[in-house]
Amino acid sequence: MTAPDPTPHLQLAVCDYPEHVPQDRWSDYARQQKALGLSAVRIAEFAWALMEPEPGRYDWAWLDAAIDAIAAEGLQVVLCTPTATPPAWLIRTHPEILPVDREGRVREFGSRRQYDFASPVYREHSRRITRAMAERYGQHPAVSGWQTDNEFGCHDTARSWGGASAAAFPAWLQARHGTVDALNEAWGNVFWSMTYQSFDQILPPNLTVTELNPSHLLDFYRFASDTVRDFQAEQLAILRELSPGRFVTHNFMIFESGFDHYAVSQGLDFVSWDNYPTGMLEFFSGWGSEDLKTRYARTGHPDYVAFHHDLYRGMLQRPFWVMEQQCGQVNWAPYNPLPAAGAVGLWTAQAWAHGADTVSYFRWRAATMAQEVMHSGLLRHDETPDRGHLEVEALDLTQFPAGEVRARVAVLHDYESLWIYDQQRHAASLSYWAQTVAYYGALRSLGQDVDIVHPDHDLSGYDVIVAPALTLMTPGRAAHLQDAARHARIVFGPRTAYRTPSGRTPEDGQPGVLRDLLGVRLQNFDSLRPGLHVTVTASSEDSSGQPVAAQAHTWTESYRLAGAQATHAYADGPLAGQPAVTRHGNVTVIGAHSEALIRSVLSAELAAAGLPQQDLPEGVRVSRRSGVTLLQNWTDDTVHLAGRTLAPISFTVTHD
Amino acid sequence: MTAPDPTPHLQLAVCDYPEHVPQDRWSDYARQQKALGLSAVRIAEFAWALMEPEPGRYDWAWLDAAIDAIAAEGLQVVLCTPTATPPAWLIRTHPEILPVDREGRVREFGSRRQYDFASPVYREHSRRITRAMAERYGQHPAVSGWQTDNEFGCHDTARSWGGASAAAFPAWLQARHGTVDALNEAWGNVFWSMTYQSFDQILPPNLTVTELNPSHLLDFYRFASDTVRDFQAEQLAILRELSPGRFVTHNFMIFESGFDHYAVSQGLDFVSWDNYPTGMLEFFSGWGSEDLKTRYARTGHPDYVAFHHDLYRGMLQRPFWVMEQQCGQVNWAPYNPLPAAGAVGLWTAQAWAHGADTVSYFRWRAATMAQEVMHSGLLRHDETPDRGHLEVEALDLTQFPAGEVRARVAVLHDYESLWIYDQQRHAASLSYWAQTVAYYGALRSLGQDVDIVHPDHDLSGYDVIVAPALTLMTPGRAAHLQDAARHARIVFGPRTAYRTPSGRTPEDGQPGVLRDLLGVRLQNFDSLRPGLHVTVTASSEDSSGQPVAAQAHTWTESYRLAGAQATHAYADGPLAGQPAVTRHGNVTVIGAHSEALIRSVLSAELAAAGLPQQDLPEGVRVSRRSGVTLLQNWTDDTVHLAGRTLAPISFTVTHD
Amino acid sequence: MTAPDPTPHLQLAVCDYPEHVPQDRWSDYARQQKALGLSAVRIAEFAWALMEPEPGRYDWAWLDAAIDAIAAEGLQVVLCTPTATPPAWLIRTHPEILPVDREGRVREFGSRRQYDFASPVYREHSRRITRAMAERYGQHPAVSGWQTDNEFGCHDTARSWGGASAAAFPAWLQARHGTVDALNEAWGNVFWSMTYQSFDQILPPNLTVTELNPSHLLDFYRFASDTVRDFQAEQLAILRELSPGRFVTHNFMIFESGFDHYAVSQGLDFVSWDNYPTGMLEFFSGWGSEDLKTRYARTGHPDYVAFHHDLYRGMLQRPFWVMEQQCGQVNWAPYNPLPAAGAVGLWTAQAWAHGADTVSYFRWRAATMAQEVMHSGLLRHDETPDRGHLEVEALDLTQFPAGEVRARVAVLHDYESLWIYDQQRHAASLSYWAQTVAYYGALRSLGQDVDIVHPDHDLSGYDVIVAPALTLMTPGRAAHLQDAARHARIVFGPRTAYRTPSGRTPEDGQPGVLRDLLGVRLQNFDSLRPGLHVTVTASSEDSSGQPVAAQAHTWTESYRLAGAQATHAYADGPLAGQPAVTRHGNVTVIGAHSEALIRSVLSAELAAAGLPQQDLPEGVRVSRRSGVTLLQNWTDDTVHLAGRTLAPISFTVTHD
Ligand SMILES: [Zn+2]
Ligand SMILES: [Zn+2]
Ligand SMILES: [Zn+2]
Structure with missing residues (x-):
């Protein structure tokens, strides 16, 4: 190298x-x-x-x-x-x-x-x-x-949905699953009599009569990804x-x-x-x-x-x-x-x-x-x-000097979670990227430098770890996160650990192997069409004077407490009275899709971790590298920030 | 059985x-x-x-x-x-x-x-x-x-648009039509030189260059339906x-x-x-x-x-x-x-x-x-x-005791009418189901229990018969309806009897064999894009104090009187001055798509038939079975009905 | 004949x-x-x-x-x-x-x-x-x-995208280009390694992975057009x-x-x-x-x-x-x-x-x-x-007497320009027809009779020539227009001469061979999504009292002056301060898509050419033939025009 x-x-x-x-x-x-x-x-x-x-x-x-x-x-x-x-x-x-x-x-x-x-x-x-x-x-x-x-x-x-890829897919499946029985079990093929008798019966998951098996899709996506890598x-x-x-x-x-x-x-x-x-x-x-x-x-x-x-x-x-x-x-x-x-x-x-x-x-x-x-x-x-x-x-x-970007905050990202999330969105306007970028954008609006990290990579360097949409969970990943929680605060978004590596749900319900860490069990989730909203209220008034109620849209989920405490609850809608945000030691779970709520909870977590934060208006951003700070104005208006005047669409470099 | x-x-x-x-x-x-x-x-x-x-x-x-x-x-x-x-x-x-x-x-x-x-x-x-x-x-x-x-x-x-269905379709056609000449005549294949020389030239009606022959489609749908049945x-x-x-x-x-x-x-x-x-x-x-x-x-x-x-x-x-x-x-x-x-x-x-x-x-x-x-x-x-x-x-x-639902009102429904209607909607936002459900919903908002009945089935038990979209008419069906009109009031919606069993229009114009019963001949129909409206006015002030003018949208048609009298006419638009609703003895025809008009005419017909009715608000409904009445509140608000208070999203059972 | x-x-x-x-x-x-x-x-x-x-x-x-x-x-x-x-x-x-x-x-x-x-x-x-x-x-x-x-x-x-057309296309290409090297050069096939080694490798330009070569498309469209002709x-x-x-x-x-x-x-x-x-x-x-x-x-x-x-x-x-x-x-x-x-x-x-x-x-x-x-x-x-x-x-x-329609104004139209324009619209809501009809409609709103003429046809009979979207330019066509400018005023719209006969851009930039006639070089073009607007301001107050500022949408382009003068400039947006409309002797170029601007510039050109004009409201139009004038009211309102009263949706014939 x-x-x-x-x-x-x-x-x-x-x-x-x-x-x-x-x-x-x-x-x-x-x-x-x-x-x-x-x-x-x-x-x-x-x-x-x-x-x-x-x-x-x-x-x-x-x-x-x-x-x-x-x-x-x-x-x-x-x-x-x-x-x-x-x-x-x-x-x-x-x-x-x-x-x-x-x-x-x-x-x-x-x-x-x-x-x-x-x-x-x-x-x-x-x-x-x-x-x-x-x-x-x-x-x-x-x-x-x-x-x-x-x-x-x-x-x-x-991905190619036929031809050479279709020809190569069965052997990849055999290498992954060993036997077709193991594949049938992993995919849950007992459902709708999708059981295969041999690998060579299996085609790419397209042109099916109706929705395809998400486990079939997940493995096809893995196959395609491995093929690009090779x-x-x-x-x-x-x-x-x-x-x-x-x-x-x-x-x-x-x-x-x-x-x-x-x-x-x-x-x-x-x-x-x-x-x-x-x-x-x-x-x-x-x-x-x-x-x-x-x-x-x-x-x-x-x-x-x-x-x-x-x-x-x-x-x-x-x-x-x-x-x-x-x-x-x-x-x-x-x-x-x-x-x-x-x-x-x-x-x-x-x-x-x-x-x-x-x-x-x-x-x-x-x-x-x-x-x-x-x-x-x-x-x-x-x-x-x-x-x-x-x-x-x-x-x-x-x-623009060379050097490191040093972030104290990590956002976790994983392509398998993306694939399984987007195959069954359940709320048409939501997606893995949309949910992930919502959390990321909240952090940037609070002035944070952020690393985006694979959940299985080293997490030891972070004070706050945010997992916006970590849909796919494995036992090893759960242990790794448990480890990380010893030194860092962790915030999870909705649909956390909904799925196992084979694309099924945990047999004992969500969040499966992550239950001890989160201290909650999933109660219900709710997909809200445009025009539907529910209210989320904080259990106690927020000391920083931030809003105590927020409107959630598109997605909400609630929890049964199993060690955690509820910091926010739903005030109306089918989940009224149930926990919307929970805290279990260092670990917070946000169940509602609400930009205001996400920002408010993340701000509290940053504060708890002792990280300095800024309240940046939309379109104004700050980034740091090698002891230099870049103030950015992406708006058409003149902006005053940190004692500086930023012209429309401009940047200013300051030194620490 | x-x-x-x-x-x-x-x-x-x-x-x-x-x-x-x-x-x-x-x-x-x-x-x-x-x-x-x-x-x-x-x-x-x-x-x-x-x-x-x-x-x-x-x-x-x-x-x-x-x-x-x-x-x-x-x-x-x-x-x-x-x-x-x-x-x-x-x-x-x-x-x-x-x-x-x-x-x-x-x-x-x-x-x-x-x-x-x-x-x-x-x-x-x-x-x-x-x-x-x-x-x-x-x-x-x-x-x-x-x-x-x-x-x-x-x-x-x-329906399968190829393969085994494509292979079986010609024989089905032969069984139905006998000779290919008879099929050509039934389908009107003289149009656009679509004449076939033999049954085996005929494929399912897909992938054509432009719109397909609706008669071809109608027979293909019949074939598929028969195949499901078999x-x-x-x-x-x-x-x-x-x-x-x-x-x-x-x-x-x-x-x-x-x-x-x-x-x-x-x-x-x-x-x-x-x-x-x-x-x-x-x-x-x-x-x-x-x-x-x-x-x-x-x-x-x-x-x-x-x-x-x-x-x-x-x-x-x-x-x-x-x-x-x-x-x-x-x-x-x-x-x-x-x-x-x-x-x-x-x-x-x-x-x-x-x-x-x-x-x-x-x-x-x-x-x-x-x-x-x-x-x-x-x-x-x-x-x-x-x-x-x-x-x-x-x-x-x-x-919830067992027993019969007894309705005095019938809504007529027929799958062939559905197929031919939806193949040539003429107004993109209208459909057979939308038109049918509009009439059905009006009846329920008036507190009626309703049977949905095939037009060729026994109609002797009803006081009011509503045919929202009976597009396809046969001589037998016309005679059957003529019979029913002896004891029941009948209300027809637009596009009634537009088509013959082969999917053509009557050679003597709409409503063909139903002309004597309706006492009208179709004058013109009009397809209104969103944003276009016309006004329908009652000929005489409504005794029940109901609105005398209504806005129609999406579809209107007018009639020449041939025995019937006009109860409503168009007040503007291309059909101004022409009949919009007609009455011929027991038989009413509604030509305009207007929720208010439909409800008002149906209410008058129920009254004329001596059937009790209620004025139910949207989302509040009443149904009866075996001497028990079910009051339903489908709204988020508390509702007062028949001396009862209905909580949001709830039901109450009352006994006659 | x-x-x-x-x-x-x-x-x-x-x-x-x-x-x-x-x-x-x-x-x-x-x-x-x-x-x-x-x-x-x-x-x-x-x-x-x-x-x-x-x-x-x-x-x-x-x-x-x-x-x-x-x-x-x-x-x-x-x-x-x-x-x-x-x-x-x-x-x-x-x-x-x-x-x-x-x-x-x-x-x-x-x-x-x-x-x-x-x-x-x-x-x-x-x-x-x-x-x-x-x-x-x-x-x-x-x-x-x-x-x-x-x-x-x-x-x-x-066009047929396979079968007999696919079989015939290579020979047509050979007839047009002679050698495959010439074709590769004409199409710019060096781009993305699209170089062909023989004509028989070439298929119709469909089902490609992503955007196809517009030159490939242009030749396929020419082939199909020739085939219809033959x-x-x-x-x-x-x-x-x-x-x-x-x-x-x-x-x-x-x-x-x-x-x-x-x-x-x-x-x-x-x-x-x-x-x-x-x-x-x-x-x-x-x-x-x-x-x-x-x-x-x-x-x-x-x-x-x-x-x-x-x-x-x-x-x-x-x-x-x-x-x-x-x-x-x-x-x-x-x-x-x-x-x-x-x-x-x-x-x-x-x-x-x-x-x-x-x-x-x-x-x-x-x-x-x-x-x-x-x-x-x-x-x-x-x-x-x-x-x-x-x-x-x-x-x-x-x-309605027989005879000639005599127009002093020509609008230029060319199918090859249409094909190349629409293949790369760059602004999804714009098209060749939309741009062309905008200019045509402005002329009709000014009371003009208009000939629509191929740009290579005889232009000697016109006082004003308008080329709304003459995207494709050849040296011969440029010379022909140069000729026409000796006796007529010419107005060009945006994207004029963007492309050569092979579908490429001129190697020396737009407007290529038309540069001398127009007296400008293209500076920048801008595609505005719905909601984005820029302001165009006239350099001098308009003597006719017409508006001096107009809002442009969808498309703007600016010019470097090379002989021409700017009559209008952009007042805001990325092109602020740059010419939006230029005049070079008889020749005007309009770079911004703005109905008000187009109408105002055309009106000035008609005036300069000494052509009488009328200020017709929307939906009211005037046309002339054989010494007879047809006044038309296409609106639902009664209109007064030229001393006449026009009923809604009506016409009146007057004699000169
Ligand atoms: Zn089912
Ligand atoms: Zn025609
Ligand atoms: Zn690239």
Whole structure:
């Protein structure tokens, strides 16, 4: 494993596609990139058809020249394995590489990601092209590192619902369960006579007459996730062999749920992600209100972006890269507004404050062809510097020193909980991400720096641990949390420990193995359609003078006390009089979905843990790194904070 | 045919799945069921894979033991044929059993109902497993009766749009039409050159370029309905042969439109249905307003539920069972709120008042596995009694004596009218069910007990007959209605007699053969998009002081008088000045969709027939059975009615 | 080429289907049609299965008789080739004729248009039946002309996404591009490794994993359009050969975008179209507000209808027919309201004023069978005259003299611009039609008569030329516009010249080859989600006292001046301070989507060109033909205009 050379402060880079422009532009571009203060250029993404124009015939001349042009300016080169885009000759020779969508349709050549991760044929070609590239460039002095493929899972491609994946699924099941009887028991297949007699009877869980077995789905998602991990591991092994001393990373995507990112991160030197704040809000945050989407249309929502920074910093507990950073408008959301003036600078500063070591803008020049002609770059189509370019130019990178982000608060996150939660939402407008981000946003509104951590990872460093939606519980995880509760306060959200590792419910009711820790048993849960609300009241008046009643919506659950005490109860509705929030020693459970309640309980917990907090208005955020504090104003209004005046859409750096 | 032993009052039962829990729980459960006052347990639904774990090898040991455990407490056992869930070995050996959806996709194994009713292979296996069960348990002393399959048509499974159904359709058409020329004439295939030269050219009416021929659709729906009927008849014959003295029923589903329930009810001892009031409102009542869905989220709508009770009581004109009664939250609607406190009791009492002899709760213990883990039961996952259990415990069954429901008012209902109406709605927000329920609800708001009756059945017992949407008219039906008009007042809604049995319009215009009875000819109809309204005004001031003008929406039609007189006319819009409501002797036609108008005209007709009526507020309802009156309050407010005070969500029994 | 005999004034006709009624009605109908003042009857549309009941056996007897019955009254007959409805025997023998939808599903027999234009088998049968009809009736004295097929492209049938079209596409590509390298360059296939090695690797652009290459799509749309053109050309050649002296036309459909209508019009004597004003609004105008749809529910929107008249008059720059004119309610929209009293007369008058020589009502008698039973005709099902019949009877045709429509204003329209615009809308609520109609409607609200013209056609006759959405630009087109600017004022809308003929962007940025003419370079564009607005302010106060600030929504773009001056600038938002509207000599560019701004700028341009203008309120319109002016009131209110009082939904003819 090889980390990039440490740098004293944030570095900038850019994604470029030299093959999209005439070769005579390459040196000019490199000079301009250098002049802008960049230190690296990512290239060769998607360029398989150029590198291997026909089966087995490689053409490296153009790429040699492209690398040389960049290196000539002292810029580093990040290379990508081109496996996100298998060329036409490969697909037409081996159509069995193509993935199948949930509706059973083959997903065709003509855009990108048209491969099934489980295809043995594609695996062979993936290894072959990776080896060919690594042999050619693995030790090139200008090459500092590698990106594998591009945005695994993007466009819902982590899973293929037929073809090679369907063929590989039974063997994976056999490896996991041993016998088909064990599988039947794990899945509860006695229900609806779904019992299988042999593994080869089992298909992916699509096109069923009505709702499918969530355990079937959970295992299919695990299978797909393992397959993504194995696919990358093969490339990784080749790159380690042939490109020593270079880093390997992958650029993960926004709110991508198709695989376990913790597993796929293993073996990488650091993690990267692709940060498109306005597209994220418009395209991915389906649960957000229209009003919120309009208000943040030109900046994205600060907490959604920060969540991803903290999420990906937490994968390997180490600084990360933003491999693609929006620097103008995107082209793939229903609406693609221009970023507000100042947004590109603000995004860059925020990325640094949350642990980015490098921010790499996407892309150098706006594409003049194909799918991305309406997407911006640092240069316009006519090669003039676009709005983002000017903001990048204005950055003073010495403001952004390298170093650690130190958080005393952890938010627990787990992809299996996500999968099982979202398969049976029970309240259509709620989702794992929506519930998780609600807790995360409350913490940020209280001025906290937050680590996002896998529940099975080391939790010893935290004073407050928040588990917004830890739906899936194992005995080991329960013991681990019990351990953590010895030194930290823990807050759980609704649906905690609803499900066992096989996707069933605990035979002795929720929260199963977590009962002793929580000191409660689940009494009832309630799914509230839009327009339905219930009131939650605190048992005692809140000493901090905070509101003692809150309106809950969308989801409530109540508890029988088994050691815990109730700090809040329902005041009306079917659960009237029953505990809504409970405390058992260090451990709190919040049963109601209510932004005000969540914020109020978390604030009390932070206070109890002795953590300083701030009462930040919406759209105003504070982040800290390496002894430096970043004050951020994501609103259109001038804001006064900590003795500073923050202009609309701006940031200020202060020192401790 | 064998009726269950008569009982003096309402009986309670429960649906249980012993195979879902360890065998050592069975006796305990039976004891608890007995203690709760239940008299029967329905089991073995969906258990094919356990009864026949591999082709031809039966395992009855577990079911013997399960029946014994129940019988040991003196409880009766209702057995189900398990054909709603063909096992994996059968499907993988005979994939041709699988049905095809409207989009042409095979519907896969992995949930339930994955069979095509027309499959000869599946028919053979359906008969075989039915015979095997009936041979084993047909004369078991604890077995009181049988349920065939489960919820025919649920998940849109009554029709398969390819495969075995496509193969069987031509022969059905030949049997119906004799010659292809007759079919071409009946369907009007001269239109758009759709003329066929032979029956085997004819496919199911899906995947056409644009709108399909409604006559083609009507016959396909008839074919599918006949196929469901024949499928059940085969099981019925076997059960009659091998299980003498036991009842046979089927549990029909909410707003299910995939087959003619009158035909499928024939031969059963009594009809059952599955009553999920909150799921019904949220999932099935697409035409309802969001506001209404929010108001009744925790109880369901009283009239929607009552409609089904009256509908299924009318199938065989005899008391029925609620085979599955919601007793907590469901899991299959977009939102699945907890029932209000009191709702389970209220639903049970309402079911009785509308003619239920047995109410069987679904289900005993909440499932800890698979698709239904988020669905409630009388016991929670942890085996503690859930909210519904407590309400059942509190019921005094002697309040609910057995006996007849006697209604003086009939609402006519016919599945062929439904099919042809909904195929060409002409106003997207209107539907057969929405139009029918609007009339039904108006009658209930006037305090009427109502029978829902097939238009071709005996109508001699009624004073007022309401035909909300009798779209399809035959000469025989017209004569039958003419007969009925001699002794009863009849009210018709819009689109009456728009179509002939072949799905065409009458050659001499609407209402065709009904013209003499109605005394009008259709002048024009009008489909009003949301936001468009027209005013309907009574010709003379209403003596009862009721409103003389009403706003109509969604649908209006006008008439030329041919014997009738106009009682209301349009005051504006394209039909201004034309008759909106007409009267011809005993016969009234209402042409406008207006809740206020419908209620006002029906009230006048009830008065003219000398029937007592009440002016009930929304959510307050009255039902009568066996000399007992059930006052129901479905609202959150305390209500005063007939000198009684009704608490929120409650019922009161009074005696005549 | 043969024009119909000139007539002194508007002629009326009707679409009839004698085969839908008993033969004994035919003479009666013809007498009634004559009495109503009609001069022609269109028949034989869709009647293939009757003309050729089995392969190769023709039955002309019925059609002979039908023609004779019409001819006996002195009415002319328009015959249709019946190729919109290949009969069952042909489809079942050659299922490869069937088209494939975008989802990859075969579109089945059972309605109409079930053919792939590229099918060689179908082509042969199309020629054969055309020849058979033309041999039989080509010189029949009563036959005045022919309609080819019916509504090419209706129901999204211009393109087949598999089958015969997929097979034919590679050869078309080869013919266009010569080499696959040239194609790769044109499409920019270097992007995402989409490079092809041979033409036969290329499929239609559907079922791709994510967004497809817009250049791929553009060529597929061109291919499909050429195929429609060639399909018709084959029929045309046969009709020219065998039916000399008769006209040939085709009836185009509303907002149909599946092929280049200019190309498909070539060779016709005149163009026809099918005018369904209420269905057009409800079904096709997806971008319109609900409020607008409710307001015009009973008339359709005057500008949407007028747009089509002017569009189709412009195809061959010559008067046209309305081949199907709505004369009552339709049956194919979500809501199908009755037309307002007066609407049929108003539609007829408007059609004349915009250049219709014949208006042919659809249909004579309402169909009593199949898909169209809920569609109206001049006669009801019961053969009584329906509302439309009465309005037609009341028309005085001498009010509507034949002659030219003379417009000084041209709106430019181009199908390739439409295709490329709509493939990458970038703002979901905007579209080519929405943007184009916004400009067209502004001109009509200013009292202008407008020609809609292809940008490459002769522009010499116009004083003001408006190019609302001329997205696709070629060097030739740029030169042509440069030419036009010598004598005319030209106004361009947003996205002008964004794309080259291959669908790429200009390498030197937008507006590429149009830069000199416009005197600007594109600076930035902005896509505004609903709720986002920016303000546009005029640089100087408008001398006409018109508003100096306007709110823009949905789309804005700004410019760098390169010779032009800014007449308006953005006052807020990301483009604040940048030009929003520019003028360069005669040439104006409007960058913001704002109805008020568009109207104000166009008004100023009309004034500068010396064209008289009127300030017409919404729903009130004026059109002129042959020295006669038609004042139209499409509103429910009485309106005073030009000294006249216009009743609600009415027209008045005045003479210059
Ligand atoms: Zn990317
Ligand atoms: Zn059920
Ligand atoms: Zn038509």
